[in-house]
Amino acid sequence: MIATSTGDFRLAARRRLPRFLFDYVDGGAGAEATLRRNEADLEALAIRQRVLRDVREIDLSCTLFSQRLSLPIVLGPVGLTGMYARRGEAQAARAAADRDIAFCLSTVSVCALDEVVAASSGPIWFQLYVIRDRGFMRDLLARAKAQGARALVFTVDMPVPGMRRRDAHSGLSGPWGGIRRLLQAAGRPGWAWDVGIRGRPHILGNVAPVLGKASGLEDFMGWLAANFDPTVEWRDLEWIREAWDGPLIVKGILDPEDARDAVRLGADGIVVSNHGGRQLDGALSTARALPSVAEAVGDRLTVLADSGIRSGADVVRMLALGAHGVLLGRAWAYALAAAGEAGVARLLDLFAAEMRTTLALAGARTIADVDMSLLDPR
Numbered sequence: 001m002i003a004t005s006t007g008d009f010r011l012a013a014r015r016r017l018p019r020f021l022f023d024y025v026d027g028g029a030g031a032e033a034t035l036r037r038n039e040a041d042l043e044a045l046a047i048r049q050r051v052l053r054d055v056r057e058i059d060l061s062c063t064l065f066s067q068r069l070s071l072p073i074v075l076g077p078v079g080l081t082g083m084y085a086r087r088g089e090a091q092a093a094r095a096a097a098d099r100d101i102a103f104c105l106s107t108v109s110v111c112a113l114d115e116v117v118a119a120s121s122g123p124i125w126f127q128l129y130v131i132r133d134r135g136f137m138r139d140l141l142a143r144a145k146a147q148g149a150r151a152l153v154f155t156v157d158m159p160v161p162g163m164r165r166r167d168a169h170s171g172l173s174g175p176w177g178g179i180r181r182l183l184q185a186a187g188r189p190g191w192a193w194d195v196g197i198r199g200r201p202h203i204l205g206n207v208a209p210v211l212g213k214a215s216g217l218e219d220f221m222g223w224l225a226a227n228f229d230p231t232v233e234w235r236d237l238e239w240i241r242e243a244w245d246g247p248l249i250v251k252g253i254l255d256p257e258d259a260r261d262a263v264r265l266g267a268d269g270i271v272v273s274n275h276g277g278r279q280l281d282g283a284l285s286t287a288r289a290l291p292s293v294a295e296a297v298g299d300r301l302t303v304l305a306d307s308g309i310r311s312g313a314d315v316v317r318m319l320a321l322g323a324h325g326v327l328l329g330r331a332w333a334y335a336l337a338a339a340g341e342a343g344v345a346r347l348l349d350l351f352a353a354e355m356r357t358t359l360a361l362a363g364a365r366t367i368a369d370v371d372m373s374l375l376d377p378r
């Protein structure tokens with residue numbers, strides 16, 4: 001079947017991945033209320049249909065942090081994507097470069113930053129978590145700088161990990177996890193050969209230097225769980241601003257007051273995000289949160305948004321609500337799991353085509369034309 005939507009890629013990913021991996025990507029925190037709201041609130045926004053406006057030429061290009069991109073889309077940080085496809089981060093970064101958009105590498109990727117930079121000719125952003133060991137963070141920052149990362153995405157909505165029920169059910173965590181994962185992998189021979197065997201080593205490439213040669217994935221996950229820092233406060237971030245002279249983007253803002261703090265910190269951008277409903281279950285959807293956050297910061301920094309974006313029309317909706325660009329999460333992870341680099345490239349083509357059609361039918365020609373007036377409040 002030819003994939004014509006994120007939903008198609010999702011189904012293909014479900015067929016290809018062992019259950020513990022599919023549920024890890026697909027699931028959210030708690031009862032998954034925020035996960036559902038993200039998609040539903042976005043989809044519920046009606047776009048204004050406009051006619052007779054000469055829409056032959058549509059231009060989707062934009063500039064984010066002085067980088068010219070063909071679409072206002074970044075492949076956002078998604079951990080462990082090297083487990084969904086063989087050396088998955090490198091494959092996705094190549095697809096992003098090929099379509100002239102940026103790729104953001106997660107701290108907890110399988111491929112280390114240098115592997116991804118070597119694989120791709122496009123702009124690479126690097127995402128950093130707050131980790132207890134500040135020396136390790138400094139080291140990661142220095143490596144990101146040396147490798148030419150074009151922006152730092154600093155994720156602040158995970159002082160503690162969200163409660164993910166599906167991971168306990170699937171065997172990703174909990175008793176007999178190892179044996180259950182092995183059995184699930186045996187039921188997916190295509191994945192087991194391509195990724196499980198030929199995709200090794202399955203380590204967290206960016207974290208490996210502190211763990212030495214120790215370890216399977218569980219040791220790495222254990223290290224991370226022990227090293228997330230719940231004590232962090234805004235004033236702890238000042239040194240990051242000093243240590244990083246490139247674009248600094250704070251990811252995980254949902255509240256206007258926090259957005260003002262990000263401005264005070266001297267951030268260049270924020271990502272309005274609830275981590276795709278994987279952290280605080282019950283939090284507002286980003287579609288509902290975005291307008292007040294965008295208004296609170298005005299034009300003092302660049303506003304990006306994510307969570308629940310599944311189509312080009314959703315990208316247009318986020319832009320109309322006040323975002324300058326968006327990050328994709330699950331959408332590209334499903335496409336990668338389904339068909340590797342070619343899957344991600346096809347997904348980006350689908351998004352671009354949908355954006356073009358949506359703009360044309362809404363009577364807009366460029367990204368700059370998109371504002372709240374594109375939405376129909378009736």
Ligand SMILES: Cc1cc2nc3c(=O)[nH]c(=O)nc-3n(C[C@H](O)[C@H](O)[C@H](O)COP(=O)(O)O)c2cc1C
Pocket residue numbers: 024025026038076077078079080106107108127155251273274275276277278306307308309327328329330331333
């Ligand atoms: C499987 C998975 C892993 C993720 N890992 C990270 C991560 O390592 N760092 C980070 O900042 N965000 C991470 N996120 C959150 C995404 O960057 C993004 O905020 C979220 O996926 C957006 O929601 P959506 O998937 O509904 O589009 C992850 C999301 C998923 C689904």
